[in-house]
Amino acid sequence: MKKKLGALLMMVVVLMVLAACGGGEADESSGSADDGEVYTLQAGHSLPDDHPYHLGFLEMAEKVEERTDGRVKIEVFPFSEIGAERELTEGLTLGTVDLAVSSTAPVTNFVPELAVLDVPFIFNDRDSAVDVLNGEIGDELFQAMDDQGIIGLSWGENGYRHVTNALHPVEKPEDLSGLKIRVQENEIHLAAFEELGAQPTPMAWTEALTALQQGVVDAQENPAIVADQYKLYESNQEYMTLTGHVYSVAVYMMSKQTYEELPEDLRDIVLEEGQKIGAMERDMIVEMEQESLKTLEEQGVEIIDEVDPAPFQEIVSSVYDMVEHQELLNNILEAQK
Numbered sequence: 309m310k311k312k313l314g315a316l317l318m319m320v321v322v323l324m325v326l327a328a329c330g331g332g333e334a335d336e337s338s339g340s341a342d343d344g345e346v347y348t349l350q351a352g353h354s355l356p357d358d359h360p361y362h363l364g365f366l367e368m369a370e371k372v373e374e375r376t377d378g379r380v381k382i383e384v385f386p387f388s389e390i391g392a393e394r395e396l397t398e399g400l401t402l403g404t405v406d407l408a409v410s411s412t413a414p415v416t417n418f419v420p421e422l423a424v425l426d427v428p429f430i431f432n433d434r435d436s437a438v439d440v441l442n443g444e445i446g447d448e449l450f451q452a453m454d455d456q457g458i459i460g461l462s463w464g465e466n467g468y469r470h471v472t473n474a475l476h477p478v479e480k481p482e483d484l485s486g487l488k489i490r491v492q493e494n495e496i497h498l499a500a501f502e503e504l505g506a507q508p509t510p511m512a513w514t515e516a517l518t519a520l521q522q523g524v525v526d527a528q529e530n531p532a533i534v535a536d537q538y539k540l541y542e543s544n545q546e547y548m549t550l551t552g553h554v555y556s557v558a559v560y561m562m563s564k565q566t567y568e569e570l571p572e573d574l575r576d577i578v579l580e581e582g583q584k585i586g587a588m589e590r591d592m593i594v595e596m597e598q599e600s601l602k603t604l605e606e607q608g609v610e611i612i613d614e615v616d617p618a619p620f621q622e623i624v625s626s627v628y629d630m631v632e633h634q635e636l637l638n639n640i641l642e643a644q645k
């Protein structure tokens with residue numbers, strides 16, 4: 309967090325008051341009065357500046373600046389400029405990153421409880437996922453994040469993950485056999501693609517593009533909006549199969565350290581505005597998804613949309629046993645009955 313001194317006049321006034329009181333250290337986190345400081349928070353994510361991740365943060369920045377009379381500014385960094393998702397998450401735990409939005413898969417490396425969200429086909433549909441996240445289970449997951457120094461502001465959405473590849477149409481699990489596929493840095497994703505007979509390699513999104521372009525991997529899996537915005541058809545991705553194997557949850561997060569360093573009146577405003585953006589971001593994703601599929605098709609990507617998910621589901625069901633937090637997993641399944 310960067311802080312700038314306010315007007316020179318304010319400095320003089322502060323010095324005069326301090327002198328009158330016989331000195332003393334300013335306590336940044338306790339006061340609610342305007343101390344003249346401007347707090348600049350840095351928010352990072354991995355997607356372009358027209359992706360809903362970014363638009364959500366811009367909305368938050370505008371509201372926060374307005375409600376704090378310019379005392380809190382939020383600078384938003386797209387394209388992994390201040391770190392890829394795993395690095396951003398680590399930065400939140402250390403207090404070197406103030407705010408981030410990330411798909412949940414890499415966050416799991418710091419908050420193991422979140423692994424339940426990235427289990428393939430765990431959610432019946434989008435609405436069920438949203439109900440689970442906005443209910444007691446979502447709160448429990450936010451508590452687990454809090455224990456690691458991360459405040460969960462709100463749940464958003466990355467979108468349904470679909471497989472794209474450079475070689476052939478994938479219509480059934482056997483078509484994935486031997487396919488070199490980039491997966492996220494997440495043990496469950498890795499195991500699921502191994503079960504499906506592919507050759508998965510976990511890597512950050514920043515490395516994935518080069519790997520696709522150079523043919524180090526033939527395939528990747530991501531929502532249509534990501535494939536569209538990153539023009540994956542220019543990285544040899546000619547086929548997209550609407551597997552929808554993971555409903556990829558996104559989460560807006562704040563470093564607990566940053567929160568604690570802000571004066572009380574300001575931190576509440578940041579929290580409140582952060583709590584609003586997830587739902588807004590999700591609505592934008594839903595609106596953009598079909599448009600992205602259309603663009604991909606227009607750009608020559610063959611969309612395989614008549615896929616029977618059942619055989620994929622059956623094969624990956626074995627990874628359910630890998631999940632450490634079985635009770636949480638069962639609660640998610642139970643909540644959707």
Ligand code: PAF
Pocket residue numbers: 354355393410411466492512513529530531534556
């Ligand atoms: O595949 C990923 O790493 C993520 O889905 C992405 C593209 C960074 C968006 O969260």
